[in-house]
Ligand SMILES: Nc1nc2c(ncn2[C@@H]2O[C@H](COP(=O)(O)OP(=O)(O)OP(=O)(O)O)[C@@H](O)[C@H]2O)c(=O)[nH]1
């Protein structure tokens with residue numbers, strides 16, 4: 288049976304578990320929020336990962352991991368653009384610039400970074416292509432999935448917890464009006480500041496997430512921290528009209544509504 | 559004939575059906591079912607699967623309906639439907655089962671997101687020896703001091719009446735403050 292579906296129903300962690308147990312070989316393609324990732328496996332081990340549209344050439348990865356100097360990197364990009372990763376790797380090792388371990392560790396880190404990012408995707412179509420292997424000009428790694436799966440489960444629990452705490456992102460935030468809550472004396476991270484700067488009763492958490500380019504998990508994580516610190520409160524967004532079908536009273540007239548509530552009060556007192 | 563409704567919600571086995579039963583003039587039209595999962599059966603024998611439905615006739619012209627939500631999480635698709643057009647809602651919490659407090663909190667947040675109506679939280683089963691104290695519950699449930707957290711014994715009609723009245727007072731106050 289084809290392994291395909293939506294992350295809403297089967298999480299990335301569950302898919303990894305399955306690939307691990309069945310020792311599968313092939314490539315998992317996941318259409319995440321705004322980006323598509325491809326993760327390849329050989330006999331149940333992670334072999335390669337890349338995100339479409341993101342440069343994943345060896346030189347770029349080594350540069351990101353500070354294994355190449357700026358000059359070395361520039362030289363490779365200028366002159367070596369048409370040699371394969373495998374050839375480049377051999378050249379760098381033979382020239383004594385870096386070790387084989389440096390290369391493998393950098394690639395492993397690169398793959399794990401992508402996997403970590405995918406744990407935060409709670410929605411998106413995926414399919415597993417049985418015969419699709421990573422491009423053969425790329426260097427493969429052999430990464431056991433167990434550790435990733437454990438980390439993924441931990442994140443999943445966090446996600447479930449955060450969903451319990453903040454079930455709906457259609458609500459807004461406002462600063463808690465409790466005395467002593469003073470933003471000036473609090474150390475916030477850059478991400479937290481970005482969220483804080485959009486806190487306004489008119490902005491729903493969805494809108495804040497969208498503006499700050501955070502996914503559902505990231506925004507919930509930050510808001511949960513702010514809630515725990517007692518800095519913010521969850522409130523209904525301002526100016527949201529109450530729709531016709533949501534009307535609670537059979538009458539629009541305020542005085543009639545009050546009289547109705549008073550009748551209810553009298554009746555229940557008399558029970 | 560005019561009708562208004564209130565919703566009684568809360569985790570599994572909090573006492574929602576009992577609460578409605580205590581004040582409803584009709585036998586609660588309940589959709590109870592024997593419990594199949596052994597974990598939940600140790601708590602009690604039957605559970606509400608679609609909703610509870612109770613009625614209080616106010617006068618010739620006005621009826622109050624009480625809707626109880628099913629407690630098990632897998633029925634939470636019913637919640638939004640039941641919450642439509644409610645005057646207010648009551649979140650029931652079993653004071654003797656702190657392991658359900660977090661879920662109660664989450665249910666409260668979910669309902670709050672559905673509609674801008676007033677609500678109260680009922681700390682139920684206060685007659686039991688192992689019931690938590692109200693102020694401890696307030697901390698555990700992380701309720702703002704502004705939120706009404708009321709001691710409750712769902713099997714006792716007077717206690718249920720008090721909870722309903724507190725909710726109605728909140729509704730009245732909110733109207734007078736011109737929020738709605
Ligand atoms: N001692 C005591 N028992 C109560 C009280 N309220 C409810 N119970 C008992 O607690 C159990 C659960 O009550 P229910 O009313 O069925 O709870 P529920 O919230 O409707 O449960 P679900 O529909 O399954 O989610 C029953 O055995 C009730 O008799 C109370 O205030 N005190």
Ligand SMILES: [Mg+2]
Nearest residue numbers: 574575605606
């Ligand atoms: Mg019930």
